[in-house]
Amino acid sequence: MVFEREIGFSTKGSLDMVDITSEVGRVVRDSGIEEGMVLVFAPGATGAVITIENEPGLVEDFKRVLREIVKTKADYLHDRIDNNAASHLRASLLGAGKCFPISRGELVRGIWQQIFFVELDVRRRNRRLVVKVIGE
Amino acid sequence: MVFEREIGFSTKGSLDMVDITSEVGRVVRDSGIEEGMVLVFAPGATGAVITIENEPGLVEDFKRVLREIVKTKADYLHDRIDNNAASHLRASLLGAGKCFPISRGELVRGIWQQIFFVELDVRRRNRRLVVKVIGE
Amino acid sequence: MVFEREIGFSTKGSLDMVDITSEVGRVVRDSGIEEGMVLVFAPGATGAVITIENEPGLVEDFKRVLREIVKTKADYLHDRIDNNAASHLRASLLGAGKCFPISRGELVRGIWQQIFFVELDVRRRNRRLVVKVIGE
Numbered sequence: 276m277v278f279e280r281e282i283g284f285s286t287k288g289s290l291d292m293v294d295i296t297s298e299v300g301r302v303v304r305d306s307g308i309e310e311g312m313v314l315v316f317a318p319g320a321t322g323a324v325i326t327i328e329n330e331p332g333l334v335e336d337f338k339r340v341l342r343e344i345v346k347t348k349a350d351y352l353h354d355r356i357d358n359n360a361a362s363h364l365r366a367s368l369l370g371a372g373k374c375f376p377i378s379r380g381e382l383v384r385g386i387w388q389q390i391f392f393v394e395l396d397v398r399r400r401n402r403r404l405v406v407k408v409i410g411e
Numbered sequence: 412m413v414f415e416r417e418i419g420f421s422t423k424g425s426l427d428m429v430d431i432t433s434e435v436g437r438v439v440r441d442s443g444i445e446e447g448m449v450l451v452f453a454p455g456a457t458g459a460v461i462t463i464e465n466e467p468g469l470v471e472d473f474k475r476v477l478r479e480i481v482k483t484k485a486d487y488l489h490d491r492i493d494n495n496a497a498s499h500l501r502a503s504l505l506g507a508g509k510c511f512p513i514s515r516g517e518l519v520r521g522i523w524q525q526i527f528f529v530e531l532d533v534r535r536r537n538r539r540l541v542v543k544v545i546g547e
Numbered sequence: 548m549v550f551e552r553e554i555g556f557s558t559k560g561s562l563d564m565v566d567i568t569s570e571v572g573r574v575v576r577d578s579g580i581e582e583g584m585v586l587v588f589a590p591g592a593t594g595a596v597i598t599i600e601n602e603p604g605l606v607e608d609f610k611r612v613l614r615e616i617v618k619t620k621a622d623y624l625h626d627r628i629d630n631n632a633a634s635h636l637r638a639s640l641l642g643a644g645k646c647f648p649i650s651r652g653e654l655v656r657g658i659w660q661q662i663f664f665v666e667l668d669v670r671r672r673n674r675r676l677v678v679k680v681i682g683e
Contacts, residue, residue: 316647318655320599328489333500336487336488352603353608360604364608364612370642372647374450374646376541378415384454388456405648405655411412411413447549448681462638463639466628472632472635476636509642512551512588512677519590520590521590547548
């Protein structure tokens with residue numbers, strides 16, 4: 276069995292982080308799939324899906340670390356074309372999708388392990404993530 | 412067909428790395444699934460699953476690089492609450508799960524490509540990973 | 548339903564980046580699977596699969612950032628054995644595989660979101676990636 280639903284939302288631009296855990300859990304329950312896995316995927320080259328505890332201080336720490344690992348401005352070649360090189364580089368590093376197990380009809384995750392979309396683009400965006408459930 | 416088994420073990424705390432390749436391979440063989448994929452997933456916000464060659468020097472190099480990319484102490488906001496910000500940040504960066512193909516009943520990987528759990532928490536933990544096999 | 552095909556190509560060594568998007572799309576179409584997911588996996592400990600826009604400047608920016616995050620030479624212990632520690636460390640950080648959704652018989656991705664193999668080894672290699680499609 277395969278089930279798909281899109282999750283849509285707006286972001287506030289650079290490094291906005293959106294907790295989508297409950298939406299993903301709802302898609303899993305609505306799929307009727309008891310055992311399998313779910314792929315949460317962000318189409319696009321300037322967004323990422325990660326897991327992190329939803330603690331506001333930690334979320335800020337994550338943004339800071341990401342800015343340190345890939346500096347926002349650093350004479351990137353792509354900035355001569357589109358002025359959002361850091362957005363792309365951070366997205367490539369984090370990855371556009373993550374897979375999670377489904378057991379007994381529920382999304383498997385740790386208590387503090389929330390699923391977030393990370394907006395890496397420099398401006399507000401309307402995002403549509405693809406949540407694909409496979410199993411039986 | 413879907414098959415699941417948990418892999419349980421204890422870790423020694425911060426940056427302990429546990430080779431789980433043979434356990435994952437055994438789950439794949441026991442599943443009876445000939446063609447498909449397997450998801451190796453660590454529930455929890457302070458652990459990660461990666462692939463790396465099981466060469467003791469390289470494993471130490473990996474720990475060192477991880478400490479350089481995300482410093483252990485750096486006035487993180489989350490450390491005011493729980494004192495393990497770096498654990499969370501490193502886990503979010505590496506990712507909690509990895510997928511592997513299954514072909515002719517065997518886990519597909521390179522000869523030197525071992526599957527490791529990386530303990531990122533600051534203390535000893537009992538861990539239970541979820542290994543989910545899907546295919547036919 | 549499960550379908551597999553290998554994608555073979557040669558690389559030019561360290562940080563050669565090969566756009567495999569059209570090959571992966573062809574495997575998805577040839578599989579006849581309408582709804583599901585595809586895993587693009589690089590067997591081996593010195594290669595990675597990522598997504599990034601295929602803009603030559605950005606591709607160079609990505610190589611530069613990767614060299615900054617994991618320095619090529621830094622007294623790594625593994626370099627005493629095999630002289631390619633940075634290759635392994637970069638591969639472990641980026642990950643050997645990525646999953647993508649399949650909807651209405653097509654690979655789901657953003658317009659600028661191309662799939663690349665990143666050669667992290669220090670020499671030319673012949674690579675064979677495994678593309679595994681699961682669905683219905």
